[in-house]
Amino acid sequence: MIFVLGATGKVGRALVPALLDAGAAVRALTRDPAKARIDPRADVVGADLETADLPALFDGADRVFLLTQGFRHEGAIARAAARAGVTHLVKLSTSGVHFGQTDPITRAHAEAEQAVREAGPAWTILRPGAFMDNRFAWLRTIREENTVYVPEGDPASALVHVRDIAAVATLALTTSGHEGATYELTGGEALTTEQQVAVLSDAIGRPIEYVEEPETAARERMTRMYGWPVEAVDGFFALKRESAAHEHVVFDTVARLLGKPPRTFPDWARENAAAFTYHYRG
Template identity: 80%
Template sequence: MIFVLGATGKVGRHLVPALLDAGAAVRALTRDPAKARIDPRADVVRGDLGTSDLPALLDGADRVFVLTQGHSADREAAVAQSAAQAGVTHLVKLSTTGVHFGQTDPVTRAHAEAEQAIREAGPAWTILRPGAFMDNRFAWLGPIRGENAVYVPDTDPPSALVHVRDIAAVATLALTTSGHAGATYELTGGEALTTAQQVAILAEALGRPLKYVEEPESAAKDRMIRMYGWPAKAVDGLFALKCESAPHESVVFDTVERLLGRPPLTFATWARENTAAFAYHYQE
């Protein structure tokens, strides 16, 4: 039995069906099974890692996909310890390439600490370190729908964005086949694209031009606070992460192709898959 944390998240929603298609039995954790859109073939269980009885949730599981909300090192350490006590044999943790590059921003530090907890817990482990997700470009939804425009910080670097299905495919491999214990895998897409190139690719998929606007970091922060209602501290943390990752985001790793035997999915593929999401009400 494979126990999947973060089953409704960006990676988890692809990982659960991929594991099931591979013939694995899956237990998927969610706070609200009634609202969660999880493959009905999975054993869906209600739970909250902050309050639930971890040993009970892990009972019968032999492998665990570790991803917690907020990337909490303490919470992931608790999961790892409980998993060891429950007899789990293999932990697969979703981390970030920032750890590979030695970044010191708060998000990366938490992942680095959680990685160490996973390694020290006792079960075999595999660490997955993806770079920036293509799904992060859903942050452009509001301006595209409303103004047919994309606003980006003028400091945005070229990025080898990775498709979440590629991350899920590698996680499936690590959880269902041998030879991955003790491995750390950096995961990126196959090419680094500037944000202007990404916008052009998305515009082509949508069949209409998009206005591309670069703005100072201060304006970009104000926009995020205004659009998403995030606290300023969270936005500052995100920009701290972006600042530290900027020199490395263009680095391309061959891990996806090496493990899966095919090239990574492209941003053009992602754009074509998500054209409906970017439907807009903009009128000139």
């Protein structure tokens, strides 16, 4: 049995059906099964990792996909999984650990990685770069204003498709030979933010205005429009400052492991074009 934590997250939503399609028995964790949209073939479990009886929660599972909100409890969760007899942990981390970033998000992942390595079971670490799905943050302003606002100096990025991350996780969870491996995962090319907007414009079928704004304006927008707390905005900009020098770096891991090129940003844009056309009437 493979137990997927973070089953309703960006990667988890793609991972659960991928594992099921590969013939695995899957248990999926969510806080609220009534609201979660999880593949009905999975055994859906409702629990809060903050308060759950962890050894009981892992009973019957032998492999675990590990991702939790905030990452601070992943050491305790990994140790509880070990006590319950789990034999393999696959931890979703971030490429910032590879590059030695010291922002709070990356530090939390690095500490969780170490805890997973020390917990006892075999482990595999996945370190993706920025997700293509992060561009859903543009939904509101594209729908309402036909405009994308980005902070000045936003770097080129080798964005990775979440289904490619899920495919690598599926491979690590269902086949041997990945124990003790750490995989950096990116897409196959780095695109500037302006290039990404052009790709999305082409997929939608209309020009989208591209606007760079100072960090102060970007901070105000995140707080006002998206309701981000100050600490989340601070964490975002700390992460962006540290990743700017290497966000363009392309790793060949996806192609090497899956035997085919990673999905492209134009692929993603075509898949999701309808979502960006909903409100705008031009």
